[in-house]
Amino acid sequence: MKLYTYFRSSASYRVRIALALKGLAYEAEYVNLPRGEQQADSYRRVNPQGLVPALEDGGRVLTQSLAIIEYLEERYPQPPLLPVEPFDRAYVRALAQIVACEIHPLNNLRTLKHIRSVYRLDDSGVNAWYRHWIAEGFAMLEGMLARERRAGRYCLGDAVTIADCCLVPQVFNAKRFDCDLAPYPIALGIFDECMRLDAFVATQPARQPDAVA
Ligand SMILES: N[C@@H](CCC(=O)N[C@@H](CS)C(=O)NCC(=O)O)C(=O)O
Numbered sequence: 001m002k003l004y005t006y007f008r009s010s011a012s013y014r015v016r017i018a019l020a021l022k023g024l025a026y027e028a029e030y031v032n033l034p035r036g037e038q039q040a041d042s043y044r045r046v047n048p049q050g051l052v053p054a055l056e057d058g059g060r061v062l063t064q065s066l067a068i069i070e071y072l073e074e075r076y077p078q079p080p081l082l083p084v085e086p087f088d089r090a091y092v093r094a095l096a097q098i099v100a101c102e103i104h105p106l107n108n109l110r111t112l113k114h115i116r117s118v119y120r121l122d123d124s125g126v127n128a129w130y131r132h133w134i135a136e137g138f139a140m141l142e143g144m145l146a147r148e149r150r151a152g153r154y155c156l157g158d159a160v161t162i163a164d165c166c167l168v169p170q171v172f173n174a175k176r177f178d179c180d181l182a183p184y185p186i187a188l189g190i191f192d193e194c195m196r197l198d199a200f201v202a203t204q205p206a207r208q209p210d211a212v213a
């Protein structure tokens with residue numbers, strides 16, 4: 001398998017975690033987002049969306065991190081990243097989608113570039129935008145985790161799921177932008193537990209060969 005990835009890409013980090021948890025080896029192809037390599041013709045031939053991650057398996061290309069993780073789950077089921085019971089599966093998918101649909105697209109590189117150039121926001125304006133959507137999204141996550149009371153060490157009990165694969169990279173992003181995460185103790189506790197696991201530690205941004213300060 002070949003993973004097109006960028007160290008700071010949280011969507012790529014989700015997939016790196018899933019691959020690591022399942023013990024799947026891959027070759028990494030680095031796509032430098034600040035340099036705009038995601039827009040290059042050579043990469044657009046791999047993923048016309050111009051986004052990372054993309055995963056090549058058996059000569060075919062998969063895109064969109066959640067679809068990639070679900071593919072890995074179906075093709076390489078052990079250890080499972082989805083629970084067995086349908087309600088539980090929908091629950092962890094919902095948590096994953098709060099991150100992937102309600103937070104991440106609003107704070108993506110191309111969104112930030114767009115608001116900076118079209119609406120003439122300076123650094124402090126962009127940071128305020130970023131922190132606003134982190135606060136809204138994490139309040140949703142924390143609210144759901146608190147109301148359902150189903151978290152154990154991880155989002156659902158004591159087994160890592162797709163929800164944890166999404167939560168941890170989003171916490172990394174929030175920390176990078178100095179967001180206040182104190183109001184989300186359940187989410188932070190889960191983050192701390194995940195970061196005891198090699199699969200989350202080895203795949204974190206700073207440990208990637210393409211990482212730069
Ligand atoms: N929904 C997509 C999001 C992919 C995405 O937005 N990736 C970001 C990096 S985390 C990217 O490639 N951004 C490039 C850009 O904004 O130009 C997924 O889950 O894979």
